[in-house]
Amino acid sequence: MTVVLNQSFTGISIGAVLLLIALGLTLTFGQMGVINMAHGEFIMAGAYTTYVLQKSISSAGLSLLVALPLAFLVAGAMGALLEWLLIRRLYTRPLDTLLVTWGVSLMLQQLARDVFGAPNVQTAAPDLLTGNISAGGVTFANNRLFILGLALLCVLGLTLVLRFTPLGRRIRAVVQNRDLAEVSGIATGRVDRVTFFIGSGLAGVAGVALTLVGPIGPTMGTNYIVDAFLVVVVGGIGQLRGAVITAFALGVLQSVLEYSTTVSVAKVGVLVAIVAFLQWRPQGLYTLRTRSLA
Amino acid sequence: MSGLSISRRGLLYGASALGASAALTACGAKTGSGTSSDAGAKADTSGSTVKVGLLNSLSGTMAISEVTVHNSLLLAVKEINASGGVLGKKLKPISQDGASDWPTFAEKAEALIKDDKVVATFGCWTSASRKAVKPVFERYKSLLFYPVQYEGLEESPYIFYIGATTNQQIVPALDYLKKQGLTRLYLVGSDYVFPRTANKIIKAYAEAKGMKVVGEDYAPLGSTEFSTIVNKVKGAGADAVFNTLNGDSNVAFFKEYKSAGLTAKSLPVLSVSIAEEEVKSIGTQYLEGQLTAWNYYETTPGAANKKFVAAYQAAYGKDKPTSDPMEAAYISLYLWKEMVEKAGSFDVAKVKAASDGITFDAPEGTVTVDGASQHVYKTARIGKVGSDGLIEEVWNSGKPIKPDPYLKGYSWASALS
Numbered sequence: 001m002t003v004v005l006n007q008s009f010t011g012i013s014i015g016a017v018l019l020l021i022a023l024g025l026t027l028t029f030g031q032m033g034v035i036n037m038a039h040g041e042f043i044m045a046g047a048y049t050t051y052v053l054q055k056s057i058s059s060a061g062l063s064l065l066v067a068l069p070l071a072f073l074v075a076g077a078m079g080a081l082l083e084w085l086l087i088r089r090l091y092t093r094p095l096d097t098l099l100v101t102w103g104v105s106l107m108l109q110q111l112a113r114d115v116f117g118a119p120n121v122q123t124a125a126p127d128l129l130t131g132n133i134s135a136g137g138v139t140f141a142n143n144r145l146f147i148l149g150l151a152l153l154c155v156l157g158l159t160l161v162l163r164f165t166p167l168g169r170r171i172r173a174v175v176q177n178r179d180l181a182e183v184s185g186i187a188t189g190r191v192d193r194v195t196f197f198i199g200s201g202l203a204g205v206a207g208v209a210l211t212l213v214g215p216i217g218p219t220m221g222t223n224y225i226v227d228a229f230l231v232v233v234v235g236g237i238g239q240l241r242g243a244v245i246t247a248f249a250l251g252v253l254q255s256v257l258e259y260s261t262t263v264s265v266a267k268v269g270v271l272v273a274i275v276a277f278l279q280w281r282p283q284g285l286y287t288l289r290t291r292s293l294a
Numbered sequence: 295m296s297g298l299s300i301s302r303r304g305l306l307y308g309a310s311a312l313g314a315s316a317a318l319t320a321c322g323a324k325t326g327s328g329t330s331s332d333a334g335a336k337a338d339t340s341g342s343t344v345k346v347g348l349l350n351s352l353s354g355t356m357a358i359s360e361v362t363v364h365n366s367l368l369l370a371v372k373e374i375n376a377s378g379g380v381l382g383k384k385l386k387p388i389s390q391d392g393a394s395d396w397p398t399f400a401e402k403a404e405a406l407i408k409d410d411k412v413v414a415t416f417g418c419w420t421s422a423s424r425k426a427v428k429p430v431f432e433r434y435k436s437l438l439f440y441p442v443q444y445e446g447l448e449e450s451p452y453i454f455y456i457g458a459t460t461n462q463q464i465v466p467a468l469d470y471l472k473k474q475g476l477t478r479l480y481l482v483g484s485d486y487v488f489p490r491t492a493n494k495i496i497k498a499y500a501e502a503k504g505m506k507v508v509g510e511d512y513a514p515l516g517s518t519e520f521s522t523i524v525n526k527v528k529g530a531g532a533d534a535v536f537n538t539l540n541g542d543s544n545v546a547f548f549k550e551y552k553s554a555g556l557t558a559k560s561l562p563v564l565s566v567s568i569a570e571e572e573v574k575s576i577g578t579q580y581l582e583g584q585l586t587a588w589n590y591y592e593t594t595p596g597a598a599n600k601k602f603v604a605a606y607q608a609a610y611g612k613d614k615p616t617s618d619p620m621e622a623a624y625i626s627l628y629l630w631k632e633m634v635e636k637a638g639s640f641d642v643a644k645v646k647a648a649s650d651g652i653t654f655d656a657p658e659g660t661v662t663v664d665g666a667s668q669h670v671y672k673t674a675r676i677g678k679v680g681s682d683g684l685i686e687e688v689w690n691s692g693k694p695i696k697p698d699p700y701l702k703g704y705s706w707a708s709a710l711s
Contacts, residue, residue: 002529003525003529006525006528006529007522007525010522010525013521014519014521014522017519029513113353114315118353118354118357118543118576119358119361119363119575120354120355120357120358120545120595121351121575122545122575122577124577125549130549130552130579131553131555132553132554132555134366134555139528139554139555141521141553141554142553143549143553144521144553155546189334210518211384212521212549213518213519213549213550214518214542214544214545214546214549215518215542215546217355217356218353219355220464220518223516223518254522255521255522256522258522259522259525259526262511262512263485263511263512263513263514263517263522263523264485264512264514
């Protein structure tokens, strides 16, 4: 029984990581339809922000807390810049966007290699986050609890922004019908940039969280980008609740398969499950219903 | 809306185009090396300098380990040049980055031999990279000196294996665990040739000697998600974990291990790819008290080691540790120098013929080359990670062990080769 509970927690914690890395993408890919291959590099930017902060602030706990908002701003600014420089010129050409952002992703990786050196680096986790809490034979690792909390907080924040603020209303309006939003007086260009800023910023926050579980390196983003796209596609494009459910479902599925078989077989199993699911429901878990004719 | 909407099919086409282009590059590299002729691959020894190739991953997941080996090779080149070079010729090091990618290793090895006309090449870390370059060195009849412990079961006529083979590292490590009464093992490794072969040997040993392997798991190289594996380890009732993970997967594994409440006391981990440099970058707090198996530690006593450590730290910084693969890389250049001088020539066949019985007063103690297998006699040492990040020896084999890459001298291993 404890094995099952331990493993459920593992699945949920894998799901929390998936959710964090996919959350930004639900905005930029899901809401705006931009295939941003450089999303993983914004995760990397967030992780390196933590690393740089830890070099200047010696307290691991304090630097982590400062890193969260700062990484959001750094990655967000990079995203907004990318949108302004390149992506907004390519909104009608999605496949070109894919190639351009892939190129940007390679450039950012090389930039990180030149600035921080090729070998991966590590940050020290605050003492509080290296331990664990035991309850009834189940071990909850503190760093995983932290990531879970952070992921849920980000989802809550994003939901509140989308649902209750004027900005959120404008974002939803643009997603549902761009032309109608534009003739209603919404500056769609500015809304796009802000959306991209928030989406990329969330990738930066995910990067901070990932420093708690693994090393920081120039190519770390590429490890996560495919998983992030999978979550968004399965969840249903443009659907926050779809992404949340999918992230946890894939996390649990991955950990259950990994427990009963091996890591490689589990990866294959998850992909097969996704392919089968998309055959059955090509539009994903949830779909956006609009009256748009396009 | 039409401009914004993106079809899944479009995304798939785009993604598969990217994948296909990557695959094409890889194939291109392979065909390129397959069809090229051997002409013009002869080492250039005409000038007052000769070129030596240094082939290490200076980027990617393996850079954490291989950059230190590269530094160590450069140090040996500098020292040899300062004392007059080899056969009166200065060495010019040519560095190539294998980038933790096996086809790249093969490509760069070929560039070193064909374009730079190096007299010998030093480097590689993972067995996958060694297996990738092995046919290149064999085709061009050029020498590679390989500085890392590996899984044995290989004797290429064009590779000198300066690191330990299994009977100088893994077998003594198993002997040690058995003596400590730790007989139920959980095997965790990266998913490539070294861990899989090493674990095959461990399973054969366990079966013959009354030990039990209670679990076995592999993670892809570079993987950072270990929560499930650690959970499985926890529930398996093991006495010890035998760790053959490579590169910075170790960072994620040991962070997870500690988070799960496992310690060196409750469930010790014996690692065969974690040396001083890795201890430092993983973090001493995660590794204190854990076991390692090598042939050399920074703390190994002796004048030769004092000199090596001092020279390395003078060149690269006071806080830089030295490790087993670094030491093996360092001595590989000296062993090659002795071979060349004994042969009186840079000619590969003559160097090979001169190799048997070459000895060198190495930091790990005196080492001797076994010409038949092109391996080295080495002393096995088990160490424990201390609170200062250095590794203290807790056991050694007493004398150098004769290399036996095919484990012919061990009856339990008869089914392996």
